[in-house]
Amino acid sequence: MNKYIHLTLVLLIVSGLSGLILGFTNEFTKDAIRQVKLDNINKNMNKWFPSVPLENKEENATADYPDLSDKNVVNIYEAKDISDTLEGYILEVKAPDSYGGGMVLLVGIDTEGKVVGFTYLSFNESGPGANVRENNSFVNRIVGKDSVNDVDTVTGATYTSTATLNGVQIALDYFDKNLKE
Amino acid sequence: MSTSDLIKLGIEAILIQNVILTQFLGICPFMGVSKKSQSAIGMGLAVIFVMVISSGVTFVINDLILQPNKITYLQTIVFILVISGVVQFVEMFIKKTAPFIYKTLGIYLPLITTNCAILGIALINVQPEKEFGYAEMFVYTIGISIGFTLVIYIFSTIRERLENANVPKAFKGTPIALITAGIMSIIFLGFAGLV
Amino acid sequence: MTKKQNFLKGIFSENPVFVLILGMCPVLGVTSTLFGALGMGVAFTLVLVLSNIIVSMIKNFIPNEVRIPSFIVVIATLVTIVQLTMQAYLPDLYNQLGIFIPLIVVNCVILGRAEAFASKNNILDSTIDGLGMGIGYTIAIAMLAFIRELFGAGTLTLFMYGDVNIKFNLIPNNAFEPISILILAPGAFITLGLLLGVINAIKFNIENKKSVGRS
Numbered sequence: 118m119n120k121y122i123h124l125t126l127v128l129l130i131v132s133g134l135s136g137l138i139l140g141f142t143n144e145f146t147k148d149a150i151r152q153v154k155l156d157n158i159n160k161n162m163n164k165w166f167p168s169v170p171l172e173n174k175e176e177n178a179t180a181d182y183p184d185l186s187d188k189n190v191v192n193i194y195e196a197k198d199i200s201d202t203l204e205g206y207i208l209e210v211k212a213p214d215s216y217g218g219g220m221v222l223l224v225g226i227d228t229e230g231k232v233v234g235f236t237y238l239s240f241n242e243s244g245p246g247a248n249v250r251e252n253n254s255f256v257n258r259i260v261g262k263d264s265v266n267d268v269d270t271v272t273g274a275t276y277t278s279t280a281t282l283n284g285v286q287i288a289l290d291y292f293d294k295n296l297k298e
Numbered sequence: 299m300s301t302s303d304l305i306k307l308g309i310e311a312i313l314i315q316n317v318i319l320t321q322f323l324g325i326c327p328f329m330g331v332s333k334k335s336q337s338a339i340g341m342g343l344a345v346i347f348v349m350v351i352s353s354g355v356t357f358v359i360n361d362l363i364l365q366p367n368k369i370t371y372l373q374t375i376v377f378i379l380v381i382s383g384v385v386q387f388v389e390m391f392i393k394k395t396a397p398f399i400y401k402t403l404g405i406y407l408p409l410i411t412t413n414c415a416i417l418g419i420a421l422i423n424v425q426p427e428k429e430f431g432y433a434e435m436f437v438y439t440i441g442i443s444i445g446f447t448l449v450i451y452i453f454s455t456i457r458e459r460l461e462n463a464n465v466p467k468a469f470k471g472t473p474i475a476l477i478t479a480g481i482m483s484i485i486f487l488g489f490a491g492l493v
Numbered sequence: 494m495t496k497k498q499n500f501l502k503g504i505f506s507e508n509p510v511f512v513l514i515l516g517m518c519p520v521l522g523v524t525s526t527l528f529g530a531l532g533m534g535v536a537f538t539l540v541l542v543l544s545n546i547i548v549s550m551i552k553n554f555i556p557n558e559v560r561i562p563s564f565i566v567v568i569a570t571l572v573t574i575v576q577l578t579m580q581a582y583l584p585d586l587y588n589q590l591g592i593f594i595p596l597i598v599v600n601c602v603i604l605g606r607a608e609a610f611a612s613k614n615n616i617l618d619s620t621i622d623g624l625g626m627g628i629g630y631t632i633a634i635a636m637l638a639f640i641r642e643l644f645g646a647g648t649l650t651l652f653m654y655g656d657v658n659i660k661f662n663l664i665p666n667n668a669f670e671p672i673s674i675l676i677l678a679p680g681a682f683i684t685l686g687l688l689l690g691v692i693n694a695i696k697f698n699i700e701n702k703k704s705v706g707r708s
Binding site: 123124127128131132135138139142143146149150153157239 | 582
């Protein structure tokens with residue numbers, strides 16, 4: 118019996134120490150991890166809406182839109198310039214039917230409902246068409262459109278580019294339905 | 299999710315997101331235990347059994363303990379401990395209650411703790427972007443483990459034939475098996491537009 | 494065994510990928526870009542060296558019965574530390590490696606070295622063993638990624654962080670279409686199969702020459 122107590126004690130000490138160390142690591146990296154996502158959104162915000170200053174958007178950017186009618190729309194960030202006029206929105210959308218799942222896009226839409234840019238937040242790298250993200254002509258085909266239903270897909274990466282177009286279209290549909298003034 | 303969505307998810311898990319051929323999880327048993335179709339089936343059944351139980355347990359733990367307390371960074375360490383516990387427990391349980399099953403699956407159970415498909419699927423199930431509920435998790439896990447069994451069985455029957463094939467000496471064994479797996483993977487890419 | 498032999502065995506005679514065929518999941522999963530493979534190699538080496546050091550340090554305090562669970566806890570802790578740090582400071586790499594970072598925990602190579610080597614040897618030897626194995630693993634997956642990215646996409650990605658993007662485009666003006674199947678899932682299996690075959694052929698060739706020389 119004594120032996121079992123000893124064994125359990127050793128395991129408990131090892132696990133307890135590990136938990137403690139991980140707690141410290143988490144404390145240390147927590148803010149940096151949140152900052153990474155914010156930085157990504159801010160950078161694109163500044164790139165797509167040049168008049169918007171580079172600053173930290175609060176994480177609860179969706180607070181004004183509690184009713185996200187489309188479950189593929191994850192987050193909405195407002196792009197406002199220095200004088201607080203609305204320039205457009207950045208929508209974080211999940212693209213359904215992407216290869217292996219898990220494709221998340223950031224889509225910038227101006228107040229007139231045109232795509233000003235998009236980028237991938239997460240992406241299945243081992244799937245086909247991982248090179249779509251580098252394909253500039255594909256990006257240029259989408260930017261400036263208010264509907265991407267008739268945009269051609271990329272040869273050799275049909276599946277991924279179709280998923281991308283679906284994601285962008287979801288953002289545009291959501292804009293038309295809920296955000297257009 | 300409606301029933302038809304769940305069926306779609308199940309088919310997707312078996313064929314399109316096949317755990318071995320497209321997600322590259324569980325390669326060690328795939329290469330190691332596929333020389334005989336008999337043992338491939340044994341391994342496959344053991345994986346179905348353990349994967350469903352351990353994914354269920356880890357999902358509940360994540361839902362009830364890790365999420366509410368905001369300690370999801372402990373996922374990896376908690377899950378691997380739970381999985382090795384589950385494997386031990388399953389082994390003891392079927393040894394007592396079903397000696398026949400133990401005879402067929404017994405030798406594969408210890409190998410399963412380090413099968414990365416088990417931990418991998420447990421971690422994928424709780425990824426925030428998947429947004430799985432209990433029903434989706436259950437269907438997805440069963441689909442994935444059936445996909446594993448299907449592929450390892452097909453692969454083992456091919457390998458049994460390869461034994462007699464006239465393969466260059468340097469390519470005998472693992473190299474030709476990997477190339478065969480690559481061709482199977484091309485075939486499974488074709489399922490991509492299915493659902 | 495000298496220290497030099499101890500270091501070199503992980504790279505050549507006991508290379509975890511090419512000779513022992515262990516820890517294959519990340520070998521196939523993260524080698525579609527050179528950057529992913531190098532990142533995985535560094536993370537793997539770091540975890541392996543640290544786990545070898547810690548295991549050889551605590552081996553005398555851990556009773557035999559709970560040896561394996563304790564080692565798993567140590568490895569899982571190290572992996573989570575690497576994962577959180579990478580998520581915070583190298584997000585591009587983190588996104589590329591995805592699920593394969595936490596899965597370092599179940600990589601048979603790491604637990605295997607802890608059990609077979611570090612739990613029986615002193616700290617210095619364990620460190621050298623870990624370094625050798627880690628570097629052998631990195632070289633192997635970097636080789637595979639080099640071939641896959643070069644022929645599959647025509648590029649070589651060395652580093653990605655925010656706006657810093659060190660990437661060589663080796664097909665100027667899209668002069669020809671790369672063999673994109675190589676960076677897809679099937680390409681991983683086929684390239685590794687061919688690579689192993691070629692290595693075997695070279696090995697047999699050397700052995701043949703040796704035996705001819707002797708007779």
